[in-house]
Amino acid sequence: MLCGYVHSSQSFLYIDEAFADLTGIDDLDGLGRRIRAQVLRGTGIPVGVGIAPTKTLAKLANHMAKRLQAQTGGVVNITNQVKRDWVLRNTDVSEVWGVGRKMKLHLDALGIKTAMDLAKADPWTLRKKFSIVIEKTARELAGTSCLELDEPDPPKQEICCSRMFGKRLTELPPIKEALATYMMRASEKLRAQGSLCKKVRVCIRTGMFNPEEAKYANGVVVDLPYPTDDVRLLTKAAVDAVDHIYRPGFKYSKAEVMLLNLCQPGEYTDDLFAVSQPAEATRVMTVLDQINGRWGRGTLRSASVPTNPDWGMRREMMSQSYTTRLDQLWTISCK
Template sequence: MSASLAGAPVFALQDGNNFYVSCERVFNPRLENKPVCVLSSNDGCAIARSSECKALGVKMGDPLFQLQDLVRRHGLICLSSNFALYGDLSARVLEVLSQFSPDIEPYSIDENFVRVERMRLLWPDLTQMGQAMVARVKQWVNIPTCVGFGTSKTMAKLSNHVAKKNPQFGGVFDSTSYPAKELGALLATISVGEVWGVGRRIAEKLNAMGIHTVQDLRQSSPKFIRSHFSVVMERTVAELQGISCLDLEDVAPPKQQIISSKSFGTMVSTQEELGEALTSYVTRAAEKLRAQRSVCGAVHVFVMTNRYTTRDPQYCNGITIPLPNPSADTMALAGAALAGLKAIYRKGYAFKKTGVMLLDLSPAGIVQGSWFDQVEVQSRQSDVVMAALDSLNARFGRDTVTVAAAGTQKRWVARAENRTQRFTTRWTELPKAYAK
């Protein structure tokens, strides 16, 4: 019996192909086989590209204004991001994968780790299991996907890279059963920068040490790597050697800070409009704070002008406002943020962006006030109000009930001029079917 059949860890990494573009194609088949890119918030730059778009030379981060010639000459289709749709389809993919194993860790909106060794009696052949995953996700959600298998999360992620880049594997690569000599030769063709957790700077340092490929790093001594880098890189080498050091995270660890910010659709000059935008961002951040059952002890606010223009005067500033008591109350956080904005706002500037960071996070429920105040009573009252607020917005839609300071006109809202309908999450945007 093989080690994997005996119960050693085996991980799969499922990754949606060109995920945002694939989501758009689910409800608009006319986009198939056409160059399509999805733009960042405010229609700023390319964040997802179809294969046809990549063939035109479009790179991640290319700004929209540089793509206009491709739009005219090659019919490039540029769509505004539709994160409500992408998030919903991501959840549907996760539901499909749960039929293959209960042990799943969503890694990102388009990637999921699945631990599968307990399923080996049903699926002794991992390639067949991966092919079944790919087929079912395509049939039920219509999202093309690739699957890679490994005895560690790092090898599973690398195997997924192999599946994506090598069509002969049909979208599935199982490194656990691939012949050792052939696997080494294959990994020797992959740049070390493709390893999970190896960024550009680390890759450059490895290259200077004569380590250029994944196989080079895989054959290195973990202790030698640790002496030049860190215990994290030592762990990476062990994972490349098939030793599992990272298990699934059943529950993602609470974030140590929460950031909410966006560029404006139009330039903003008044403190009032900046305050509306800031309050809106605080509202989003506070929802995330409560969702992870945390409170924050300080609020950092920043503003900045458009650093890419030379016509207007430049200004950038930020300030941190400590809270008298840790809180997750939207109104308390918004009050602190607006006080910070008042301190750093300057007339005569056209602002492009503002944002908020919630800092000094701690678990809710262990807040202690001073001996004479009524913090505990106020905290309980706040919890009731915020729970009601979250419940209403979850049931009837975002911003059904919100802080008045967020305004109603919202002239500053980021551009999304080419956003498709939120087909699966808004009743008013359901697709229409016509019978003849």
């Protein structure tokens, strides 16, 4: 994905979450077309290019470039107010960067259905009712730049980890191993953005394209006793939940864990007698991440996570890691 944006007299280019200043470039449309052509020629990958006054508008322009690729040629420039208004009017608010499923419901209740509605909403009201993040989003949609060039993305409101099994599974124990493995990765992402999780959704399903196999898919949402980032509690919730949706006699091909109702510490309010995550659990998770950060992912893991599971994804066609694995360096023979 590729998009760019212009901020007042400056110009910026956005490349998969990376922004670069393009100050002084006049022909931005031409630049976008040249970049798109060069990437396509060099990699064979078609990309979308969006040009706009702010980061959030740049993401929106990029979305429109991909959505209307046949009409736009993959390049959308909305520095022009008329074009920008058209894009805002024809974009659902859920497509705006930083607006998740839960926030969309809140905005719908206020009559904010499109990106244009959000751009015209009162920023201070949004800040008091929701957060400074949604306030900045509204201001950015209105054309006022609020995000710095290197400002990190807002925390995700949902985190999902799902994989296809390397082979069909019919028994419950290996499915639980897979869920524990996926939860290990999801919880790493959760702690990396400093969030806590209030609910967990677990799903399993069979293959959907083989007419000879019986079809089945189901999921369940589990409420946690308190907002947490403790992989032990999250894993127990996931593996216990699958007992309620597993049905024998099916060949399962995929499992999924999703962390829902994410919040930052101090951003939630419980009743006076509610249980909160013990300080000891927070310290254990910190040590866990420090060890894995130094010695590699999976060095320290939950006991229910196997080292080399036979249900793991097939990776015969996986590209070699020439730049990060010593055992996969290119070898040159001189004859």
